[in-house]
Amino acid sequence: MNNSNTSTEPSRWRLSVAPMIDWTDKHCRYFHRLLTSGTRLYTEMVTTGALLHGDERRHLRHDQLEHPVALQLGGSEPADLARCAQIGARWGYDEINLNCGCPSERVQRGAFGACLMAEPRLVADGVKAMLDAVDVPVTVKHRIGIDREESYGFVRDFVGMVSDAGCRVFIVHARNAWLKGLSPKENREIPPLRYELVYQLKRDFPQLTIVLNGGVTSDEQIEQHLRQVDGVMLGREAYHRPWMMTAWDARFLGGAPCALTPDEVEQRMVDYMRREAVEDGTPWSAIARHMLGLHHGRRGARLWRQVWSDHKLKHLPPEQVHALARAHLGAVVPEPLAI
Structure with missing residues (x-):
């Protein structure tokens, strides 16, 4: 297919709200879109099994107001990922994102999420299968490492192999994922933030779009990170303090501020x-x-x-x-x- 991932448009990923299970459903995304017109929104993670064997409408129904909106998939089988990417594109999603960052044991039992970082070839095969199946961008969200593997070379090689398969956009949570012994909540708090590794990815892969995620709580921090990377993704801070988003279009995206009170x-x-x-x-x-x-x-x-x-x-x-x-x-x- 003539895939739109062949060129990079960093501005499209300049600001985004993270995919959050049980939180970023269609109603949440509709609300967020009232506050910001240009921020990229993401669905909750939808597993390939749920999409292939469940109710498509329940998982994928969304309002036209939500665009630009991305579908995040959880899975590891290339053929299943390709089929689900096609389904997502048919429902009108602007991007298909592969989850390689969720550390929960439930996700690990399905052999996807953060544990996929240990299998970059499998991730590359999945990305290639999706790119061959759809014309919308295919992106990857991942961590900087897993467990006690803290070398920069680990995440560098992961990004290198997956980008060789055609992925041009990487959303990087600047913490390791500890696959054993920590809850998902603890995995967002205990492994230290190492932003410098994300910055280094951008220096080493200038042709890629690198988006930083993790621990960002203010517009000033967004501004600081945007000097080093192409985009910033916020999660819980945007959810709990949604009014902060009303300034983003004017401050970061070249648009007008939210006109609504x-x-x-x-x-x-x-x-x-x-x-x-x-x-x-x-x-x-x-x-x-x-x-x-x-x-x-x-x-x-x-x-x-x-x-x-x-x-x-x-x-x-x-x-x-x-x-x-x-x-x-x-x-x-x-x-x-x-x-």
Whole structure:
């Protein structure tokens, strides 16, 4: 196929929100897109088995507002990855990303995630199979090492072999993945961050797009990293403090800042809740959980969150819950827009 991975466009990956299991579902991504038009969004990881033998619509349904949006796959069998990449492209995803970074033991039992870093040839074969199957970019998200393997040569050789197969975009979590003895949460906190290794990858592979992930919590840190690499990916910080994203288009992406106020964003989400209830039978509580950080720092935000989290109110329509929640809010905007 005439594959779009033959040229690199770093700006397309300049800022992104990480794929996070149980968090970055379609409702979360819709909410985030109201805050930033240019930031790249990622699905939760979808395993090849779930996609090939399960409900495609449940896993892949998304709103047109979400673009640019990438599908992250978990798997290791090249033929299965190719078939799933085709399915994802058919559903309109802008990118197919292969997970080589998740350290959980459940993922390891499926022989994918971070443990794939020990098998770069298999990863390269999977990437090549996907590139041959689709016309959208195929990318890889991985760690800088696994277990106690801390040499730069390990991640350098991994990137080298996979890039030889045609991958041009690497999203690098700047920590090792410890495959035994640590929970996924501990794997995000205990292995030390080593940003210099990610910077070195960019120096050694200037023709590739290198995106840094891990431990980034502020716009100032984003700015610092962008002096060394092509892009930065944030995860939990963006999820818990989503209003920070409203400045990104203007500050980093050459666009305009978010024109909506927090109150207007909340109203858009209530409208979305009503639509999803009609179209798919989705309860408003499955959507509201993703916007609980919207009024972070605002007077009354804690009580506002309590209302939207109150399962005793699930029988009420979302507009009534909205009215109850808003009664607790003060008039202060949570974070001034820094441009």
